[in-house]
Amino acid sequence: MSDYPYEANLVFRLLLAVLCGALLGYERERHGISAGLRTNILVCVSAALMMIVSKYFYYKPGEIIDNINIGLDPSRIAASIISGIGFLGAGVIIKERGSIRGLTTAATLWYNAGLGMACGAGMIILPIFCTAIGLVSLTALKQLGNRIPRDQHKNIMVECNNLGEQSLLTLKDYFTERNIQIIDINLSQQIRESTTNYEIVVKGNWHNDELLRHVSNLSRFDFVTQTKLS
Template identity: 35%
Template sequence: MIDWNLVWPVLAAMTAGGLIGIERTHHGHPAGFRTHILVCLTSCLLMLAAMNQSTWSFVALPGQTVVIDPTRMSHGLLTGIGFLCAGVIFREGFSVHGMTTAASLWVTSAIGVLFGVGMWDLALIASTATLAVLGLLRLLDARLPHVGAMDVTLRWNEGAAPGEAALREMLRARGLRAVRIGHVISPDRLIHEQVLKVKGPMPIDADGLVSDLRGQEGLAGFSVLPRDE
């Protein structure tokens, strides 16, 4: 039989994380809707496990009185999984990738802890909730109002690079805006590379920007890379 005292906190945590994630997704940040739900869900699960230690399947040695703090084991597990999560997050230009994968690893670790301490009800609730976030909520995530982002790199011949004001005006004509602009000059000073993080409403007009760039005189090469969370 389902223990609703465990279900309601899980649902509340998912709702709170989702609302925060919607705001982050709307503004085009790398940690978005599902990532925030998973992080909030994981924290809720671990605290519920700690608050319900009386249900843990722990048996002391025969004839012995042992005073322990089993939560230290979960602390160690989560510290270890943190290194693994860090390994799946990577940065490319101004973009960050792998946030949802790292969050799913974290919540999976928490579910393993719950199974390990014998909290089967909470572990099954957590598994169902996680699968719903990663699977079913993907459809909802796709329908949310998004601000898309692209990594744009422009390689100009010597003396041909436009100023930042001209770049911003070109992007504005396509409904886009540059939130960051970086500059890299080659050692021989023959190539001026401009690295931009560009945002705009979804669906973002990458084809239009590519068409505009093709007609730019002095542009030796460029890349336009739309990105996801």
């Protein structure tokens, strides 16, 4: 016979997960993020469902396996939820021209999984409170973050016609002599064409015309075939 009060409680947990996921998903949807309302609801509800199943196996083993003394650990499924959510996070993170987009959305999905786990575990106040924290972080704190002064960066693309390290050392010395601070360097090599592409991120405390002049002067090196400032 079904335990209607118990099942009603489970349905309430799932509905609470829908609400928590929808609130955070709505905020992401408003910003045109692909992982928006539907994705966040599904993440939160699925995490809650897996947590419910995990607790069901732990608290009601007699209904599943009779007369067998077996140890069950409800934390195993919970740990798997956190590990499994990583593939969604990886799918929304994009690295483009020295910048990374999608970290906030990935963190929101991971956060939603935690909310769903709390709902599935039967907690009420905690997921509601944490949903409020998430909404404040995504809205009010975003405005505060936009007011924080940031260092400006410029991207310099340099194509070289060799695969050796000497070209990189020469480029570093060139920028150092002109007090141009290098933040990061990424390289990709084309073995067939024997070329190396450098993406050099420098501190952007320069006027564009002055920095462009320094970048254009890189063509004086025999190994430099193309330059670009962005």
